[in-house]
Amino acid sequence: MPTTSYSTPPTEVGSPIPANTPHAISVALPTWQDNVDYEEGRERVVNRMLTGYPRFFINKQVEKLMSICEEKFAKPSESCLLFPNRKATEHCRTYLRRYFESNNPACFRLAEITIVTPDQSKSLTQGNVTLHIIFFPKEAFSVAKSFWQHTGDGISSRLAEFALNILQAKSNEQYTKNLYEVSTKRASFCKRYSNIQTSYSRNLDCEPKGTLFTDITSINDSFVEQNFYVEERYGRNLPMSFAEKAKLELRRRIASSLKIEENKDRLDNIISSSVDLSVLTERLVKDVTENEVFLFPSGMSSIFHAHRFLLTAFPPRKRCHFYGNGSSSDIDEIESLLESGERVLALFCEFPSNPLCKSPDLKRLRTLADKYDFPIVIDETIGNFVNVKVFEWADILVSSLTKIFSGDKLKKVINNEYEDLLWGEDAIVLERNSRTFRERIMKINENAEEICELLRNSPKVKKIYYPKYITPEIYLQYKTVKGGFGGLFSVIFHSDLASQQFFDSLIIAKGPSLGTNFTLACPYTILAHYNELDWASGYGVEPGIIRVSIGLEDKNDLLKRFQQSLDAITE
Structure with a gap:
């Protein structure tokens, strides 16, 4: 089993997690008060944020590129956002027209800018880089940002x-020359970007102010140095020319891994927190090939587009019903709703849920879906298909690895609507990180179960939310023979003060996100529902809940750290 040595996690507020990475998936908020101050927008936290959870925080690289576009092409009253394709900017414009009040419908402008390399035959780059830009009034930024956040379609930091x-x-050119002269190894890196020109490609809805980006300011030298050494010097990444091959390997790996009962030895996937994959196949998951696998740039993007595909394939419905407990009584209410004659576009559920790890009765939901003719979308990210097998009960399966779409109507829509938006470098990193998925999950299962037993046996703990203890009679129906209970759990103590004492003394990485190779914790309700604490409490998500995603560290070391935090509780 793979094991990770445990170094001291980042402790500086706003620093990247993992440390010293320009494309970090989380951000350090080490104390309970740090999380509260972040939600309240306190300057001591917000002004120190070097990175953040990708959809909620615009990466510094993306922010710099946005500022350049604004400087060259925006009006003084405008801001902008960048997307990887035209459709995303059109969707954003539609969203702004609906949710931002304006007397001028023409105030949202779209443009395409292409940056090209003249001699692509000698370049190791992917070729042209096209930026799809939407310009809007500065006061509309928060609305546009909410679209960015809830669709996951913004451009990649890479x-x-x-x-x-x-x-x-x-x-x-002097910067490039200096970088070239440091060493022969680093010189090859510089050659990738020598003799490069840029040009304005075409404009859709606005006129640019002039030549593209002639006066860009310098990028921080140490930042480039750091990124170079992490992803180039040690050979962890292939050149960008291998991007399409990496995507093909990802498709093949996903296709083979879905046949888990037929060929367990080929299950070797892992996903980064910033990318999701989608697989088109039949409900029983047979004969999946790489040609039926589709890639999306993020998990939220794949969920957004699954909903978009459903809206295209089926008549839209006017209402949204939320059943936050996922219980048998909730399903009773759904059945009564359907019996009353109301039709639904689709039913979305998690298996198990985040953060309370509840497992809904999928077989009963499937019976209702077949009777009343609506698709089921199951998000099994928390369980993952190494541990649970829920494919046959879903029409669309959402996971940190896969999405399975069943039905001819959906297939036709996806084939017509799908665009590959996954940036090449992200695909390369994803492929590199996806080679030992099964082994990692088994190790994480083992670590998490031991930690949960430790916490469960402590009188200081009020309750543990873990699939082994929460609705186990349902979870075990879908658990694979060799699978476990996953790496995610939530814990609540007898008082908010006790939760804070435990969290503040816990020596692990602390920030948003989950499913990482390293252990990561956050005060879930504070981060996710700070402005609606009473509403969340109504569904059992109490303010003092701490969510933990267990990683690959040495089990005994983890047990020691969690025990020390239990000992720190004086309440």
């Missing part, structure tokens, strides 16, 4: 970095 590197090499 795409932004790639574009900035090209522009930097063009505008600052």
